[in-house]
Amino acid sequence: MNSLKYILIFTILVFAYSCEIDNYDAPSAELYGTFIDAGTNEPVQSEIVQGAVIQIIEYGWVKDQTNITQTLVVKNDGTYRNSMIFPGKYKISAVQGNFQPIAPLDNLEISGSTKLDFLVTPYLRIKDASIVRNGDIVTATFKVEKTTGDNIARIGLFSHPNMAVGTNTSLVMSQSTADLNSNPDKTHTLKIDLNNPNFITGRSYYFRIGALSSASGARFNYAPAINITI
Secondary structure (H helix, E strand, C coil): CHHHHHHHHHHHHHHHHHHHHCCCCCCCEEEEEEEEECCCCCECCCCCCCCCEEEEEECCCCCCCCCCEEEEECCCCCEEEEEEECCEEEEEEEECCCECCCCCEEEEEECCEEECCEEECECEEEEEEEEEEECCEEEEEEEEEECCCCCEEEEEEEEECCCCCECCECCEEEEECCCCCCCCCCCEEEEEECCCCCCCCCCEEEEEEEEEECCCCCCCEECCCEEEEC
16 A cells, blocks of 8 residues: 555656646747858858758757757758747857858847848859740750859759759759860750650649859759749
């Protein structure tokens, strides 16, 4: 009988303690913003799959603990938003980007709706981009501007039914590595033939131009996607 009494008391104490430690306010802050090209003041196009991410570390959640990292994914258009963040001070790092590395932000106060834009320099800029359909051929023409001494490693035209199209989300693609660095003013041309079993007549597809720098760790830089109905 005593054993049963002690078990009941222990259970009640554990339950009460659990209720107490779980009684925290829900996340009530949000962090949002845009990756902006410092040279053009335009959003830096990204890629959701293996694209740029934002790492945030909350200070003070656990005493002297600074390695509990949350990750925010950057959207194709270079914007991001997370509306489920606890108010507090954070270390913010933008990593895995298609832009030259930037220093982390330390002790950023996040409360309410906090806007944080990142001013960055993309490795490459897609200039004078055009994607047009002529019959069964989709043709992309564009120039590529380098912001570092690194070479252009690859260019591509990517297509997919989803607007998140890119090198890692592509149904049909056309790529080239030839003669990309001999003339900085060269107009590049890539084509995709719509006579392909992966395309379905009457369906819409997104087409997007991308270019990859040879800089260590670089990701593809992009122009905005264009929607074409096959």
